[in-house]
Amino acid sequence: MPGPADRTRAAAHWTAERRAAALAASPATASAVASSAVASPQSTGDGSPASSPVPHPDQPFVGVLFYVDGGRDRACTASVVSTPDGDAIATAAHCLVDRRTHAASTLATFVPGAQGATAPHDIWPVRISAVSAAWTATGRASDDAGFARVSGPAGEVLGAEVGAAEPVFGSTLVPVTGPAPRLAILGYPAAGSATAALEACAGRPQHDTGGQTSLPCALGTGAAGSPVVTAAGEQRAVVARPSAGRGVLLATWGADAERALASLHGR
Template identity: 50%
Template structure:
């Protein structure tokens, strides 16, 4: 997982029109959402040195699935609502927002918060402006694969007013310079077996330094969980094998 970077520094932004947003909303029918979640692409996740148990999460309204089209296929990532003054921002992975092959915004990108079994209990929120790190645009490095987007309002309502949000924390290292690292939790919608992408899954573990200047958790979520938020203390995230209610606080950018 990459540490959070200030989106105002070295970011590259694109904006989509209202007409494009309406097209996206019309495209993502329940059938197409289910099709996107039924990806048979297995994840090539590296084996974790200290495996952590993945558990199905009861769900958070402000974590959901980002649906989009790339390379002619319906695809998904995980995204989460972050607290901003405008109340319309989500955090996810850069590759979910911008097609790395073409540099163009991913097509028909729409966020469905709190989804379960391809349902949309809180509506469909098409993306407007998107911002990804300039370093990822140049190198497509995993360590820089983070981005933010704003969604269009729904019937005059702001996303954060409907589903709540978590507070983003920038420039905080996942591994402290001194002392032991604390447990973190990651929440995503993995599609690789035994998961189907239809349910939110949580995993807790101790962060560890990986290759290419990245920090990872021993949680092999894989395909569909790209962009998953990492929490230091979350509303009902797994701690010691249990689900325990604590304060919401985002500690890092998407994995």
């Protein structure tokens, strides 16, 4: 289990300058038009307009997850979720594990309430993670759910410091009849910006042409792992694949995601 030495190593690597560079870097999955998707409305797969994100008041339970992939500094969005241990975060599985090698991301570190490269609530290195077994097997966006426990300053509990969303598993995001519930995404979508700030985008989920669940929001690749929440503060999914031009694909939380989070308890 990582200890003080690992925290020191993460802090030594993730200086403010490195965090700024990771935010400004083009992620491995970025498309050439990711930044334009943030700037203006696009179309979803069914031709309806995709909403652009807007600045959102600070929500410290949402932050940036920095990690090293293939020797390059990267960044996703992650959120604190309520658990008995008080130190769990949720994000996309691909931000925590390389599916090709099954190796955990190197130096994965959560910065809650990040404001650009600043860390107003300190840095919290990942010490153990778990991802959806279905995602490991299939790589489908709908299964791209990951969770981790983090360690912070001595004596501090993450959830007590910044708050947490209540995780809800097995909910139907797109009902067979009637309108889908309105959901919001909170994240850091501005890939390519060293001054990335928290933004929000809301809409009603729908099934795309491939049968996966999407939300009509135009978000850049920095939004991968962003929490999908209800007005009541319940988190029901994460952003799996920000797709410039047609909204985003969601990793819906079912029994497999619930097992992944439960597997971290007490470890």
